Amino acid sequence: MARREREDVVIRVQGLRNGFGEQIVHEGLDLEVRRGEILGVVGGSGTGKSVLMRSIIGLQTPLEGSIEVFGENTIGREETEATNIRKRWGILFQGGALFSTLTVSENVQVPIKEFYPGLDQALLEEIAAYKVVMTGLSPDAGPKFPAELSGGMKKRAGLARALALDPELLFLDEPTAGLDPIGAAAFDELTASLQKTLGLTVFLITHDLDTLYAICDRVAVLADKRVIAVGTIDELLALDHPWIQEYFRGPRGRAAVASAERAQART
Amino acid sequence: MRGSADFERVDEGGGTTLRFTGNLSLACLRDLPDRLNAVDGPVARLDLSDVERLDTVGAWLVHRFARDHGSSIDGLEADEQHLLDQVAAAEHPIELPRKAADPFTRMLGEVGDAIYVAGSTMYGLLGFMGATTIAFWNVFTHPRRFRFNATVHRFEVVGVSALGIIGLMSFLIGIVIAQQGAVQLRQFGAEVYTINLVGRITLRELGVLMTAIMVAGRSGSAFAAQIGTMKLTEEIDAMRTIGVSPMEALVVPRTLAVVLMMPLLGFYASLIAIMGGGLLCWISLDIPPITFIQRIREVVPLTDLWVGMIKAPVFGAIIAISGCFQGMQVEADAEQVGARTTTAVVQAIFLVIVLDAFFAVFFSEVGWI
Numbered sequence: 133m134a135r136r137e138r139e140d141v142v143i144r145v146q147g148l149r150n151g152f153g154e155q156i157v158h159e160g161l162d163l164e165v166r167r168g169e170i171l172g173v174v175g176g177s178g179t180g181k182s183v184l185m186r187s188i189i190g191l192q193t194p195l196e197g198s199i200e201v202f203g204e205n206t207i208g209r210e211e212t213e214a215t216n217i218r219k220r221w222g223i224l225f226q227g228g229a230l231f232s233t234l235t236v237s238e239n240v241q242v243p244i245k246e247f248y249p250g251l252d253q254a255l256l257e258e259i260a261a262y263k264v265v266m267t268g269l270s271p272d273a274g275p276k277f278p279a280e281l282s283g284g285m286k287k288r289a290g291l292a293r294a295l296a297l298d299p300e301l302l303f304l305d306e307p308t309a310g311l312d313p314i315g316a317a318a319f320d321e322l323t324a325s326l327q328k329t330l331g332l333t334v335f336l337i338t339h340d341l342d343t344l345y346a347i348c349d350r351v352a353v354l355a356d357k358r359v360i361a362v363g364t365i366d367e368l369l370a371l372d373h374p375w376i377q378e379y380f381r382g383p384r385g386r387a388a389v390a391s392a393e394r395a396q397a398r399t
Numbered sequence: 400m401r402g403s404a405d406f407e408r409v410d411e412g413g414g415t416t417l418r419f420t421g422n423l424s425l426a427c428l429r430d431l432p433d434r435l436n437a438v439d440g441p442v443a444r445l446d447l448s449d450v451e452r453l454d455t456v457g458a459w460l461v462h463r464f465a466r467d468h469g470s471s472i473d474g475l476e477a478d479e480q481h482l483l484d485q486v487a488a489a490e491h492p493i494e495l496p497r498k499a500a501d502p503f504t505r506m507l508g509e510v511g512d513a514i515y516v517a518g519s520t521m522y523g524l525l526g527f528m529g530a531t532t533i534a535f536w537n538v539f540t541h542p543r544r545f546r547f548n549a550t551v552h553r554f555e556v557v558g559v560s561a562l563g564i565i566g567l568m569s570f571l572i573g574i575v576i577a578q579q580g581a582v583q584l585r586q587f588g589a590e591v592y593t594i595n596l597v598g599r600i601t602l603r604e605l606g607v608l609m610t611a612i613m614v615a616g617r618s619g620s621a622f623a624a625q626i627g628t629m630k631l632t633e634e635i636d637a638m639r640t641i642g643v644s645p646m647e648a649l650v651v652p653r654t655l656a657v658v659l660m661m662p663l664l665g666f667y668a669s670l671i672a673i674m675g676g677g678l679l680c681w682i683s684l685d686i687p688p689i690t691f692i693q694r695i696r697e698v699v700p701l702t703d704l705w706v707g708m709i710k711a712p713v714f715g716a717i718i719a720i721s722g723c724f725q726g727m728q729v730e731a732d733a734e735q736v737g738a739r740t741t742t743a744v745v746q747a748i749f750l751v752i753v754l755d756a757f758f759a760v761f762f763s764e765v766g767w768i
Contacts (some may be wrong), residue, residue, distance in 0.1 A: 179507075208414035219426065232732035232734055233732070233734050244425070251428075251433065252433075255432050258453075258463070259456055259459060261489075261490075261492075262455070262459055262486055262489040262490055263455070263489075265489035265490070265491055266455070266485060266486070266489040270528055271491040277731075277732075278732070279522070279730075280731075295455075297425060298424060298455050298456060328481070328716070329478055329482040329485060330454065331478075342428070399645075399707055
């Protein structure tokens, strides 16, 4: 039973402590992400949501604490071991972080070429082409350079690159920020559909209440330098924390509930 | 742990069936794509009921094969069918990168491009000089718009901070000129003319020229990179919308700083170079400093100093304007910042040397020999 439980936890963060100089961002932060769920991470600006993500993916070395991904410790690992984990996740950064000297299609091919050399170029092009279309970009976006794309298109291209390896774990840093509502809803739908078909686990940082209601299985709330609560939105609403209450019960929260209910009624 | 992707060919009465097994996923493909390509003839069915896991790459391969061979796909679970449908829906024709033209045509094209770029850059630079002049005029007529603090800060960055490296460079150049000159002139028994050589060449040419090259490398490049990055982060656009002219806020202080600092730095460089030359004369030719200075005063006409000091601000203007101009040309991506910075330095040094040649002819013609 204990072993099974461990397998079902994809990311386990324990006693995480992060800081820059004098300023402490995280203190004793614990978090578990289960296999196959979409976990939304919310928190006020500056509560260290992105820092948490960077710690998990190994871009930021924490001062203290342990982080396990797929049951393996990610802190202070050898580069060669780390690549085995990197094959299994995909990351979408806030601004897309596309390589500016490569076309969108080449951007998508980079991780595939890096980890699976030897696939022929025509197949790579085909893979890149359907990934680009799957993320909702128009087919002619493939040969374009990132500089020619709008912000929303860059995000989609970034998602196409994050999905290049058909990862088991997907990190999304504010995927819907800066998208128009229709685009954001389509992005949510896309995430949910990919999650369903590929059995993805998604670590989703967001400020978008609609996204939380629409696709997140559980929501983790970051405040006071740690995760103060994890659970479904209903469970969170039952808690008596002022920030959570204000977040979900504020005008925007109520609007998101209403639209989620409308969407439910339609189906 | 995981079975790699595989398939076997079963020929039954009705037709050929390919039965897939294992993980049809990117990590487990191995040589499957090549083997699928090698299958020929009509294949009626693709049986995927024994497949353990299917990802989009696997789904794509199955879809492509079925499309090319007109096969039906069987044995999918609901989720897998959904995935296959999604991949199939996302299909669209690809264009493989075009083959490059033959080398001769390509070379002609590149030469043409280079000439066009050189021409349009010069044209743009000319326009930018005009814009800078207008900005200076605007600041002159509205002195309140002059950014005093920014300009003084540029004085420090361009001038004071450069004193160390320019001094060291000039000192060494002075020594090298004196040493090389002494070796050559000794053959004619004319070592004493080393003093003429050092004094005149540093004041007329090398002091200012080497300073210009150093300032182009230090400050011209910095201007291009700073302004280029500001363009990328939309700072320049923000300035414009607030009503601040980037020409007045960024270009005028930088240009003014370099124009004012160049003569000072050039004079300083010449002086240090003469000291370096003097030191070498003292050590290797036994000419004491007092004699060296006396000779310098006798053989170096004051016009040599003017030649250098007249050139310096012009060189400074060229360096600052091409740095700012190239920075302003940055668009779109980070790579351009690097490319434009390089261009700024190359352009500045090239123009400085071209102008120096013109000045040399001009001053000879007016009799300042």
